Amino acid sequence: MKLYNYFRSSASFRVRIALQLKSLPYDYLPVHLAKGEQLQPNYAALSPERLVPLLEDQGRRLNQSLAIIEYLDEIQPEPPLLPGSxxxxxxxxxxxxxxxxxxxxxxxxxxxxxxxxxxxxxxxxxxxxxxxxxxxxxxxxxxxxxxxxxxxxxxxxxxxxxxxxxxxxxxxxxxxxxxxxxxxxxxxxxxxxxxxxxxxxxxxxxxxxxxxx
Ligand SMILES: N[C@@H](CCC(=O)N[C@@H](CS)C(=O)NCC(=O)O)C(=O)O
CATH class of the missing domain: 1.20.1050.10 (Glutathione S-transferase Yfyf (Class Pi); Chain A, domain 2)
Structure with a gap:
């Protein structure tokens, strides 16, 4: 998996926590938001919304941190990030x-x-x-x-x-x-x-x- 993210981005931080909780290894690909790298054509081609985080897994690109975390929870159910009922x-x-x-x-x-x-x-x-x-x-x-x-x-x-x-x-x-x-x-x-x-x-x-x- 590859995670496009930025150290100070709180939406990225959410996904990093979930990846750590689930012990899922990933490549960290920095996108320097303060320098405007999210707006550059090469990143915008991957992320039409020009936001981080963006997760790449097996050729799939996923955006929106909460959707990414629920995806991770489904492909790696342990430990669960959502309760039972x-x-x-x-x-x-x-x-x-x-x-x-x-x-x-x-x-x-x-x-x-x-x-x-x-x-x-x-x-x-x-x-x-x-x-x-x-x-x-x-x-x-x-x-x-x-x-x-x-x-x-x-x-x-x-x-x-x-x-x-x-x-x-x-x-x-x-x-x-x-x-x-x-x-x-x-x-x-x-x-x-x-x-x-x-x-x-x-x-x-x-x-x-x-x-x-
Ligand atoms: N709802 C989105 C929010 C993503 C988001 O807003 N990311 C911020 C960093 S925390 C960003 O990329 N900002 C770039 C900008 O404002 O230009 C999610 O949860 O993934």
Whole structure:
């Protein structure tokens, strides 16, 4: 397998965690987002949406990190990243989507660039935008985790799931942009627990071949 990705990309980080959890080896192909390599014709030919991650497996190209993770879960079912019952799976998917759909797209690189370049917003306004969507979005996740009987050391029970693969990278992003996190204690407890796990440690940005300070 080949994974086109970028060390700081949280959507890529989600897939790296899943690959590590499943002990699936892969070639790491860096796409330098800050230098705009995702927009170059050679990458755009592979990824019409010009986004990372992109997974190549046996001639197939897969995009969208959540779809990739579910694909990995199906071709390599152990350890499972989705729980056993339909209601439990719906809970885990909803937690993942609350971050992947409701927070992350608003703060993506191209959206932030559009705010400053095309709409003429200042760095301070851009950062306020970023923090607003992260802080309010994580508060909604906190409300779903705190006090829920299915919440364990991980988002759902005592095994990492799709929800943890999505939560952890969002916290790395939040920290980079100095977002408040003291209002989401359950989220942070799950995050700290995940970051004890070797798969999450191995997949983190600082351990990537293209890592920069
Ligand atoms: N929903 C997509 C999001 C992918 C995405 O937004 N990737 C970002 C990095 S985290 C990207 O490639 N950004 C490039 C850009 O904004 O130009 C997924 O989950 O894979």
């Amino acid at each position: 339909p209601a439990e799976r719906a809970r885990v998917r909803a937690l993942a989507l609350d971050i992947a759909c409701e927070i992350h797209p608003l703060n993506n690189l191209r959206v932030l660039k559009y705010l400053t370049r095309e709409l003429g917003q200042t760095e301070d306004t851009k950062n306020a935008w970023y923090r607003h969507w992260v802080e309010s979005g994580l508060e909604a996740v906190e409300q779903q985790l705190a006090g829920h009987p299915a919440t364990g050391p991980y988002c759902h029970g005592d095994m990492p799931s799709l929800a943890d693969c999505v939560l952890v990278p969002q916290i790395f992003n939040a920290r980079r942009f100095d977002c408040r996190l003291d209002h989401v204690p359950t989220v942070m407890k799950v995050f700290e627990h995940c970051m004890q796990h070797p798969a999450f440690i191995a997949a983190q940005p600082s351990n990537c071949p293209d890592a920069e300070q």
